[in-house]
Amino acid sequence: MSDGLIRAAHDVLIVGGGGAGLRAAIAIAETNPQLDVAVISKVYPMRSHTVSAEGGAAGVIADDDSIDEHIYDTISGSDWLGDQDAIEAFVNEAPRELLQLEHWGCPWSRQPNGHVAVRAFGGMKKKRTWFAADKTGFHMLHSLFQTTLKYREVTRHDEWFVTKLLVDDGRVHGVVAVDLFSGKIQAITAKSVVLCTGGCGKVFPFTTNANINTGDGMSLAYRAGAPLKDMEFVQYHPTGLPFTGILITEATRAEGGWLLNKDGYRYLQDYDLGKPTPTPELRSMELGPRDRLSQAFVHEVEKGRTADSPWGPIVHLDLRHLGADLIDTKLPFVRELCLKYERIDPVHELIPVRPVVHYMMGGVHTDIDGATPLAGLYAAGETACVSINGANRLGSNSLPECLVFGARAGRAAAEFATTAGPVPAAIEAQAADEVRRLERDLLGKDSEGESTSAIRDEMQATMEDAAGIYRTGPAIAKGLDTLRELQERIGKVGIADTSRSFNTELLAALELANMLDIGECMLQSALQREESRGAHQRTDFPDRDDQRFLTHQLVHRNDDGTPRVESLPVTITRWPPGERVYGR
Amino acid sequence: MPSNPGSNPGSNSGSIRLQVTRYRPESDSEPRFQEYDVPLRKEWTVLDGLNHVKNEVDTTLSFRWSCRMGICGSCGMNVNGDPKLTCAAFLDDYAPGPIRVEPLANFPVVRDLVVDINDFMEKLPRVKPWIIRDDDALLDGDGEIDGEYLQTPEELDAYKQFSMCINCMLCYAACPVYGLDPEFMGPAAIALAERYDLDSRDHGARERLDVLIEHEGVWGCTFVGECTRVCPNHVDPAGAIQRYKVKAAKENVMAFLLPRGAR
Amino acid sequence: MSRPRVEPLVWLMFSGGGVMAAVFLPVLVFMFAFAFPLEWISPPDHDHLSAVVGHPLTLLFLLGMFVVLLVHSAHRFRYTLYDGLQIKAKRTVAVLCYGTAAVGAITTVVVLLSAA
Amino acid sequence: MSTPRATEVRVYNRPMSTWWWTRRRTYFVFVMRELSSIFVAWFVGFLLAFVYSVGRSEAAYQDFLDWAATPWVVVINVIAAAFLALHVVTWFSLTPQAMDVRIGGQKAPAAAIIASQYVGLAVVSAFVLWLVTR
Numbered sequence A: 001m002s003d004g005l006i007r008a009a010h011d012v013l014i015v016g017g018g019g020a021g022l023r024a025a026i027a028i029a030e031t032n033p034q035l036d037v038a039v040i041s042k043v044y045p046m047r048s049h050t051v052s053a054e055g056g057a058a059g060v061i062a063d064d065d066s067i068d069e070h071i072y073d074t075i076s077g078s079d080w081l082g083d084q085d086a087i088e089a090f091v092n093e094a095p096r097e098l099l100q101l102e103h104w105g106c107p108w109s110r111q112p113n114g115h116v117a118v119r120a121f122g123g124m125k126k127k128r129t130w131f132a133a134d135k136t137g138f139h140m141l142h143s144l145f146q147t148t149l150k151y152r153e154v155t156r157h158d159e160w161f162v163t164k165l166l167v168d169d170g171r172v173h174g175v176v177a178v179d180l181f182s183g184k185i186q187a188i189t190a191k192s193v194v195l196c197t198g199g200c201g202k203v204f205p206f207t208t209n210a211n212i213n214t215g216d217g218m219s220l221a222y223r224a225g226a227p228l229k230d231m232e233f234v235q236y237h238p239t240g241l242p243f244t245g246i247l248i249t250e251a252t253r254a255e256g257g258w259l260l261n262k263d264g265y266r267y268l269q270d271y272d273l274g275k276p277t278p279t280p281e282l283r284s285m286e287l288g289p290r291d292r293l294s295q296a297f298v299h300e301v302e303k304g305r306t307a308d309s310p311w312g313p314i315v316h317l318d319l320r321h322l323g324a325d326l327i328d329t330k331l332p333f334v335r336e337l338c339l340k341y342e343r344i345d346p347v348h349e350l351i352p353v354r355p356v357v358h359y360m361m362g363g364v365h366t367d368i369d370g371a372t373p374l375a376g377l378y379a380a381g382e383t384a385c386v387s388i389n390g391a392n393r394l395g396s397n398s399l400p401e402c403l404v405f406g407a408r409a410g411r412a413a414a415e416f417a418t419t420a421g422p423v424p425a426a427i428e429a430q431a432a433d434e435v436r437r438l439e440r441d442l443l444g445k446d447s448e449g450e451s452t453s454a455i456r457d458e459m460q461a462t463m464e465d466a467a468g469i470y471r472t473g474p475a476i477a478k479g480l481d482t483l484r485e486l487q488e489r490i491g492k493v494g495i496a497d498t499s500r501s502f503n504t505e506l507l508a509a510l511e512l513a514n515m516l517d518i519g520e521c522m523l524q525s526a527l528q529r530e531e532s533r534g535a536h537q538r539t540d541f542p543d544r545d546d547q548r549f550l551t552h553q554l555v556h557r558n559d560d561g562t563p564r565v566e567s568l569p570v571t572i573t574r575w576p577p578g579e580r581v582y583g584r
Numbered sequence B: 001m002p003s004n005p006g007s008n009p010g011s012n013s014g015s016i017r018l019q020v021t022r023y024r025p026e027s028d029s030e031p032r033f034q035e036y037d038v039p040l041r042k043e044w045t046v047l048d049g050l051n052h053v054k055n056e057v058d059t060t061l062s063f064r065w066s067c068r069m070g071i072c073g074s075c076g077m078n079v080n081g082d083p084k085l086t087c088a089a090f091l092d093d094y095a096p097g098p099i100r101v102e103p104l105a106n107f108p109v110v111r112d113l114v115v116d117i118n119d120f121m122e123k124l125p126r127v128k129p130w131i132i133r134d135d136d137a138l139l140d141g142d143g144e145i146d147g148e149y150l151q152t153p154e155e156l157d158a159y160k161q162f163s164m165c166i167n168c169m170l171c172y173a174a175c176p177v178y179g180l181d182p183e184f185m186g187p188a189a190i191a192l193a194e195r196y197d198l199d200s201r202d203h204g205a206r207e208r209l210d211v212l213i214e215h216e217g218v219w220g221c222t223f224v225g226e227c228t229r230v231c232p233n234h235v236d237p238a239g240a241i242q243r244y245k246v247k248a249a250k251e252n253v254m255a256f257l258l259p260r261g262a263r
Numbered sequence C: 001m002s003r004p005r006v007e008p009l010v011w012l013m014f015s016g017g018g019v020m021a022a023v024f025l026p027v028l029v030f031m032f033a034f035a036f037p038l039e040w041i042s043p044p045d046h047d048h049l050s051a052v053v054g055h056p057l058t059l060l061f062l063l064g065m066f067v068v069l070l071v072h073s074a075h076r077f078r079y080t081l082y083d084g085l086q087i088k089a090k091r092t093v094a095v096l097c098y099g100t101a102a103v104g105a106i107t108t109v110v111v112l113l114s115a116a
Numbered sequence D: 001m002s003t004p005r006a007t008e009v010r011v012y013n014r015p016m017s018t019w020w021w022t023r024r025r026t027y028f029v030f031v032m033r034e035l036s037s038i039f040v041a042w043f044v045g046f047l048l049a050f051v052y053s054v055g056r057s058e059a060a061y062q063d064f065l066d067w068a069a070t071p072w073v074v075v076i077n078v079i080a081a082a083f084l085a086l087h088v089v090t091w092f093s094l095t096p097q098a099m100d101v102r103i104g105g106q107k108a109p110a111a112a113i114i115a116s117q118y119v120g121l122a123v124v125s126a127f128v129l130w131l132v133t134r
């Protein structure tokens, strides 16, 4: 192979070292130890955004709970858009995965008798959310990461940024990536590739997501010819801190927190979410699903019942009645975050909150084993859409989703790798092209171009206007026009940084290009879905329309780069579409 | 709704000067300082200031960050000489400035504010920071996991503190012994070893002790204690290390009193 | 761990010395460095002192204490030289420090025997 | 896990200044604490001289007392005692970190451990004082 072009050759390459990616890696190391597995990630694995998850991970374990109830909650939470076979598999395997993590050392919070404790969560009828105080994602990620350290055979390429999937003859053969440390651009080949690149909250201006959540994997897959699914469904979490967008976990409400408008009134009772009770009721009021709570906020704004802050309207989250003891044992991180970033103490003061973009229900279209339609390409975690989340994800379903489908995708990719042939020669030419593209189009240019941050700001503002909590056809169409202009402009972006090592300016430009693709897919799908379902609320089509839209929407990329939306039936097994009822 | 921090309103009371380390490996023979004035806003952290520079003033500045909520551990830098998470260090605490922002001390500088932490990444696996069991896992007939290892809240409490490490490397930047002797295993790695030793589910204490009792294990530490003082998560690596010394000493006395075979 | 090592033993003596220095030294220093010479307290007579000091138990105790105090000092000083002055000749420093402590320990034995 | 990394990049290793310990108050206190070792050794010598003189004769004992009252010895002793005090305070305050004392399953609070050491110091001091001056 030509000098320096191919960095390494593996059997399976996992892109992303978050919850899903690391779970996939271990699954392969355990089932197929003779395979050469590698994890490539643009940040050190323990920096992945899974680390920020606070509330918990759902899995049926309590005596009074049942698999069927978790399935039903997830299906109705998804507004019947989730695939029921996938949801069944997910709910069945989630407890085992969480136990596995327990065996790997995750410090789950416990009951006095030594069994793991579970807490309530939004949209769930039973207490089934496992938690490690309110740093669940952090503990899960570090347990996974530290466990992977014991598998010497797993290679890591830390701080490598993947820019392209190498595809030949309908099959994926690896990636091209930038080594941030040295700035070298090289190919890493593999017989199968698993995308575990996480979410894309950064498409929006105000999000709980970390800086790295730019949806790279979705864009990589999309450009390589794999379709994206259900991209119109973006979850707003009802309780983010104004200004920073830092998440205040739903666990605050599960432990008994109240949402109050500026008059101190528990306004959710006005939105068909049940009656206010002093102690939390499951699937009711503050424990309703996230889409409904975020929508209620918008109505409160319209009624003029929200308070003002320098960053727009807010409501209040009231934890004062929970007491310092409970807050310190079950929600210590929330207290820490409020003290640090809002300079208020939730033990004595109200927390200002507002809805904030949080989670991407859509993603790379996969089957129940994480396989995409593109041979050799797999996806899992937030970047994938299996789909179990449908039109609205229930809080605490995403972490176990990373585990269940991370493991499944890992095993499937390993299986594929054992049957796949050698890497074709054509791949090298492709890799060389990509290297040339990056060198010439980006690094080789002078600095007098468009500004990445300006385009990014415009994109984010556009997405918020066009694809916020409530949407309309004309606004979406207008947003699409703007995005197309921005896509033109990003072709002319300038990069002032001439250093190779840690050129974060280059990364920002690449990430922005990815986000523009994703934004376009979101808007195109949103435009086509002329109904309101879950997180997708069209004021011009306020009702759910099962007749026309009880379907997934797949976005394919046309040869000219434009998106094409096709529909795909939802898998319904035992639970026919019904009404979503909360608090009744 | 408003946009990201850079374009937000908010109380603006003048500006503050950042003195930022710049280093480009291709062209610079050593790091130098560059100054930037950034708006002094009550809710802005040092990281917000750097992002303002990156977005509006000088796009070539490089630094790591991600979660901006003190949990991913990537944004550590030396701020006025103290190792800090820049996403949790507020500008107005340093007013009127200037604020010196340097790459984390004791690590090689790769570029601007980015340091090379590969040394830690190589050390970490050596202390075996994973659950080690004598027995097989709890499995049912089909080889599937069957039930959890019980652990009471008190048993959880015993190691909880040491499980809070975010690998932010502030402790390494604060430890002069690590600065002088990079062979030293260092605070966070040892704290993580202690985390597993104290976990009631783990049986690997002896294996880890074998590693840490080596010369470059715990013995270099002279209990400066700065590691614990700078730790943003109250992990107390200094305590973990001293306890390892006690453990190692006990072991040694035992080995001395009861020669091999007797144990 | 099969092979007993020196580091833990030295550290154990260092710690023991630290405790002794913290718990016993202050009162001894108070009496013999200040209170008696400067006559804040009238010094006890020689007979009494030589009975107390010459007692085998006292001698044994003092021997143990002085030895660990010396190891404590040598150990700490050794690391102060490493860290504070960045002396790289580690082996030489160690030999000098512990060597001095060893000489001190022998002196201690001689002196204490002479007082018995 | 293994992590291949080519080191084509010229990383910059910042040298550590000889005076690093003057740059931070806590580092300075640390170095002073470590220097207390010299003065502990001094006191060992001083006390050995005392024991030696007592063992020799009453006159030698008196000579020792006179010598110990000479100004330069007093000055050294004052300095040494200050360092000893630093040792005592720092040693006691670090103990809780080095020892995990549990009472009935509960971790003993650091303040309690520190306080009990001072109680110990007082008891020992009183006993020794009584033994010597009785």
Ligand SMILES: Cc1cc2nc3c(=O)[nH]c(=O)nc-3n(C[C@H](O)[C@H](O)[C@H](O)COP(=O)(O)OP(=O)(O)OC[C@H]3O[C@@H](n4cnc5c(N)ncnc54)[C@H](O)[C@@H]3O)c2cc1C
Pocket (backbone or CB within 6 Å): A015, A016, A017, A018, A019, A020, A021, A040, A041, A042, A043, A044, A045, A048, A049, A050, A051, A052, A053, A054, A055, A056, A057, A058, A136, A137, A160, A161, A162, A163, A196, A197, A198, A199, A208, A209, A210, A212, A216, A217, A247, A249, A358, A359, A380, A381, A382, A383, A395, A396, A397, A398, A399, A400, A402
């Ligand atoms: C604040 C917050 C709180 C949450 N709380 C909960 C909760 O309580 N319960 C719950 O179930 N879910 C929660 N979620 C959702 C859940 O945390 C995420 O969906 C999940 O962690 C995603 O994991 P992942 O493995 O898919 O991706 P991530 O953890 O985001 O990992 C993505 C990985 O991909 C890598 N990567 C990305 N792009 C590239 C590229 N181009 N090249 C190389 N590598 C790349 C990154 O480096 C990273 O390692 C929360 C989310 C947020 C934002």
Ligand code: SF4
Pocket (backbone or CB within 6 Å): B164, B165, B166, B167, B168, B169, B170, B171, B172, B187, B188, B191, B227, B230, B231, B232, B233, B234, B235, B236, B237
């Ligand atoms: S011990 Fe504390 S300071 Fe050190 S890496 Fe861990 S969290 Fe950071």
Ligand code: F3S
Pocket (backbone or CB within 6 Å): B174, B175, B176, B177, B178, B186, B187, B220, B221, B222, B223, B224, B225, B226, B227, B228, B237, B238, B241
């Ligand atoms: S600062 Fe360093 S010397 Fe020991 S106590 Fe902490 S590791």
Ligand code: FES
Pocket (backbone or CB within 6 Å): B065, B066, B067, B068, B069, B070, B071, B072, B073, B074, B075, B076, B085, B086, B087, B088
């Ligand atoms: S940005 Fe994650 S810890 Fe600061």
